Amino acid sequence: MIQWIGCPSSNFRKGRPFGLRPEAIVIHIMDGSFAAGEGLFRNPSTQKSAHYGISRDGEIHQYVDENDTAFHAGIVVNPAWSLLKQRVNPNFYTIGIEHEGRPDDVWPLAQLTASATLIGQIAARWDIPRDDSHVIRHHQIRASKTCPGNWLEIGELIKQVPTTPALAVTPSVASQPAIEGGTLSPSAPAVAVMPAIPLDHAISIATVATQNLAKKKVVLTIRNVNLRRAQPLTTAQVVCVIPAHTEVQISKFEAGERVNGNSYWYVDVQGNYLWAGATNAPDPTVMAA
Ligand SMILES: [Zn+2]
Structure with missing residues (x-):
């Protein structure tokens, strides 16, 4: 993983x-x-x-x-x-x-x-x-x-x-299009440095035990997904495409642009956004309960 x-x-x-x-x-x-x-x-x-x-x-x-x-x-x-x-x-x-x-x-x-x-x-x-x-x-x-x-x-x-x-851990960036309109774009401009969001301000969403039993807030991508710079919008700049089957450490979630009926977006530890619908936890409010 x-x-x-x-x-x-x-x-x-x-x-x-x-x-x-x-x-x-x-x-x-x-x-x-x-x-x-x-x-x-x-x-x-x-x-x-x-x-x-x-x-x-x-x-x-x-x-x-x-x-x-x-x-x-x-x-x-x-x-x-x-x-x-x-x-x-x-x-x-x-x-x-x-x-x-x-x-x-x-x-x-x-x-x-x-x-x-x-x-x-x-x-x-x-x-x-x-x-x-x-x-x-x-x-x-x-x-x-x-x-x-x-x-x-x-x-x-x-x-x-x-x-x-x-197969379960092989990302397929080349063959699978990213969700919500984006595709892998090697020529995309570099992004500005975003400050990391302190984890002590984070909302607890999910905990997963890793091999060393440390608890972490992570979601698992279920398909390729665009990581968007600083805003929960499909028009925000693409930082990169996160391949399917990748664990992403997150700090919190927010409501943003509605995509395929789901308006939840996760914020990663650097303050960038991925659409919750492309993860194993499409509804963060359920997991937070
Ligand atoms: Zn070296």
Whole structure:
């Protein structure tokens, strides 16, 4: 299960330039806790991000849409990667996955399995070969960093990748149109940074026990849905398209534009809106009771 978190617009680039698309997956280690790593991506001044982060207990958070460019491997130092393109920022044609922990930590099985499963899904979406030329260590681009550390054997990680990703957790952005009139638009302009809404002001809507039993307010998308900037309106700017079967952390709900007879919209933790009708909780007032 992938939970959409997002990050400020200053920490990623909308779209991918020069007609480039994801051709490889770069494996990183956060060199710290999940919360600390995620904090860097959500801090608008760091200009750092990754598409995904995976905790030691296998929780997957998504910060950047795969169609957009995350800032995770833009510095090239003594590269040893055979498929590196000369004078092209590697961020433009890679997907970055961060992992909680220190460079020499042993990865728990839950983290290794979650990473391998995610790699399988990404590889299927973008037709990326499952080999050590296309699933690489950050160190192969930037030799001055040990990232992702010495414990991980890329070959062992690739061996864990399922050959057929589970359908239930495979987003289908390309094949399924987004609801309420929007479609995936790589050329959409970047959005302004929205302040996060403090969770202590949030209305309790739903609680879901995750693997570590922490309670979180999340909804699950049941189809692709537009995340709208700052307003519960189908005319508001599309921040990104959240794929089906994604957990979205929410702070509250509001009444907004009525779509297909439903006027409820959820507000994510960055103050953007998704229509409740595209989630497993189309009527927030029922779940709040
Ligand atoms: Zn790294």
